[in-house]
Amino acid sequence: MIRVLIVDDQALFRGGIRMLLESQPDMTCVGEAADGAQAVRLAEEQQPDVILMDVRMPVLDGIAATERIVRARPESRVVVLTTFDLDEAAARAIRAGASGFILKDAEPELVLAAVRTVHAGNEVVAASATRELFKAFGSQRRRIPAEFAALTEREREIFGLAARGLSNTEIARSEFVSEATVKTHVSRVLAKLGLRDRVQLVVFAYEHGLVGDQR
Amino acid sequence: MTAAPTDEAVPAPGGDAADAAAAEELRRQDRRALRADGILAAVTTVLTGIPTAIMWVLLANGTAFHWAFCALVAAAIAGAVLVRRTHPVLALLALTGLAAIHVAIAAPMFPVWFGVLVVLYSAGRFARWPGRLGALGLALVASLLAAIWLATEGGLAVGPGTLPTVPDILRLVAFAWIPPMMLFSIAVLVGWGVAAVARSEAASKEALVSTRRADEQEERAALARDMHDVVAHSLAVVIAQANGARYTPDPEAKDRSLEVIAGTAKQALGDVRLLLGQLRHSQAADPVASLEGAPALIARIRASGLDVRLVELGAAVPLPRTADIAAYRILQEALTNALRHGDTSQPVHVRLQREGGPQPGIVLDVHNRLRAHPGVAGHGVRGMHERARLAGGDAWTGVEDGWFRVRAAFPASAGRRLGR
Known part of the structure; x- marks a missing residue:
């Protein structure tokens, strides 16, 4: 059962998303918050797996709330809800620790898939959209940190594939290894680079110019 | 902050409308200026005509040629005053030329100098750089020529045949050259100064207009943002409710969703209408x-x-x-x-x-x-x-x-x- 917290300042929007989530056998909505401060409180009380987070809210905005929730409980996964394709706030939320973003008007199948994906943690939500987002709002820091040099040849290959948004299954298929091996490599790469999840890996790669194929 | 605000809705004038208004204002100013110059020309004609008539009566020694010339000068002054804004250099050249002839033939038409002062001022006020410098030069040269003429023909300084002494020359410079030169130059410089003030006033008016235009742009952007706020929030609700209704197994929840969707859309439409009226x-x-x-x-x-x-x-x-x-x-x-x-x-x-x-x-x-x-x-x-x-x-x-x-x-x- 994936425990989801819905954060948005519009009660009727939350209601709609709640209906959608509750219709799924593997999901349950553990609460609704109308602003960032409520979200931080509820996240602490309910320990949700996934938080669907609006950005623009009174009292405390979604970016600050994401930061606090992720700091207090690193295993929480935040998905940011945005109105625009290229929303700078979404980029900031991802830097603050969100695991991905989806549009508020996304197809319901996509919303559900995003919740499952970030919960499973082996894939990036909307990888190409995330790259576009950081192309628009990311700052290109060309200096590659020393940690990157600590990666082995094999880990660098896996890094390159994961940075393009490929899932573990896809990487396993193209590299002729088992998914479990890929998973081990990815978690080692994340640990060495000090990144919390795959979307952070995508952002890291983009911002340091480590993705050869941007498309 | 002290202007009395009105409460009618005034649509924000676009750039074109503002330009049209500015052009209309310019035309109004032109008409006002032309009227003022008409009055000035009439006054000048009277001022030059009356002394001329008086001298006619008192002296009665002018030849018919002289008096015809005087009438021409009076008309020329009025004409120069009328064209001084559009053709300041032409007006200046015409009047100073006439004044020179007037001096040369010694016609009893001294009020011509009044007209000369007006065109000198106009050259400073309305001419470009060369016109202004020319007017200053003219003031210098004309007053010098007048002083020399006074000294030689008028016999002001020295008797014929004798060379002037240094004090004689100094006296000439101090009493015959400098005073008219000062008068003429000051007329040009005053016009010049007035032009500078007018230009800076126009510049600040223009700055005000462009500030207002920038404000209007900002208003439009703000309106667009508010519009987006209302529309995006309402549509997000409509989409979420519609998707929820599609997935939920509960028929009552489906009905409630439809009600919410209709109500949200209706309110959004009302809000959009309000915002559209707001400019x-x-x-x-x-x-x-x-x-x-x-x-x-x-x-x-x-x-x-x-x-x-x-x-x-x-x-x-x-x-x-x-x-x-x-x-x-x-x-x-x-x-x-x-x-x-x-x-x-x-x-x-x-x-x-x-x-x-x-x-x-x-x-x-x-x-x-x-x-x-x-x-x-x-x-x-x-x-x-x-x-x-x-x-x-x-x-x-x-x-x-x-x-x-x-x-x-x-x-x-x-x-x-x-x-x-």
Whole structure:
């Protein structure tokens, strides 16, 4: 059962998303918050797996709330809800620790898939959209940190594939290894680079110019 | 901040309309100038005609040729006055030429110098650089020639045949050359100075116009943002509810969703209509325009050095989204105006009163101390009135005992609220 917290300042929007989530056998909505401060409180009380987070809210905005929730409980996964394709706030939320973003008007199948994906943690939500987002709002820091040099040849290959948004299954298929091996490599790469999840890996790669194929 | 604001809705003039208005203003100024010059020409003709007639009577020694020449000069002066704005150099050359001939043939037409002064001034006022420098040079040379003529023909200084001594020359320079030269040069320089003042006034007027235009652009951007706020929020609800209804197994929940969708769409349409009518207001970039953001807004204004004191009274009342946006924007405009035009050494008082009871609503009251010399009236004041009216409320702005006061009232939303 994936425990989801819905954060948005519009009660009727939350209601709609709640209906959608509750219709799924593997999901349950553990609460609704109308602003960032409520979200931080509820996240602490309910320990949700996934938080669907609006950005623009009174009292405390979604970016600050994401930061606090992720700091207090690193295993929480935040998905940011945005109105625009290229929303700078979404980029900031991802830097603050969100695991991905989806549009508020996304197809319901996509919303559900995003919740499952970030919960499973082996894939990036909307990888190409995330790259576009950081192309628009990311700052290109060309200096590659020393940690990157600590990666082995094999880990660098896996890094390159994961940075393009490929899932573990896809990487396993193209590299002729088992998914479990890929998973081990990815978690080692994340640990060495000090990144919390795959979307952070995508952002890291983009911002340091480590993705050869941007498309 | 002191101009009396009107409360009719005035559509924001676009760039073209503003240009047309400016052109119309120019034409009006041209007509006024032409009228003034007509009067000046008539006065000049009279002023030159009367002494001429008097001399005719008193002296009666002029030949017919002389008198015909005098009539020509009088007409030329009037003509030069009429064209002095459009052709200052031509007017100057014509009149000084005539004046030179007049001196050379010794016609009894001394008032011609009055006309010469006018065209010298006009050259300084309306001509370009070469015309002005030429006028100054002319003043120098003409007065020198006049002095020499006076010295030799008029016999002012020395008798014929003898060489002038140094004191003679100095006397000539001091009494025959410098005074007319000063008079002529000053006429040119005064015109020049007046031209400089007029130019700087025109420049500041232009700056004012471009500021106003920038404000209008900003208003449009703000309107677009508000429009997006209303539309995006409502549509997000509609989409979420529709998707939820598609997935939920509960038939009652489906019905409720449909009701919510219809209601949300209806309210959004109403809000959009209100916003579309709203074309004059201004604001700074702000993610959320809502009274909930008032404390943050006040904190920002405080950070820029204005002491703002907020008093909130009463319990929260539900406001329609449009009224909430309008109240916030009015507060923002009032505080910005206080910062720009008010006395920033004095505190600004903001009172936000929420009223329950039979007629629930909110009253926003901002007053700030006026500066001793209030600047240009903020057109945002008119925007406040329109904003308030279009959002179903009312606004009042004015000066009370040296305080500028903005008061706006909005009724609470009637019945069930949908959307935000």
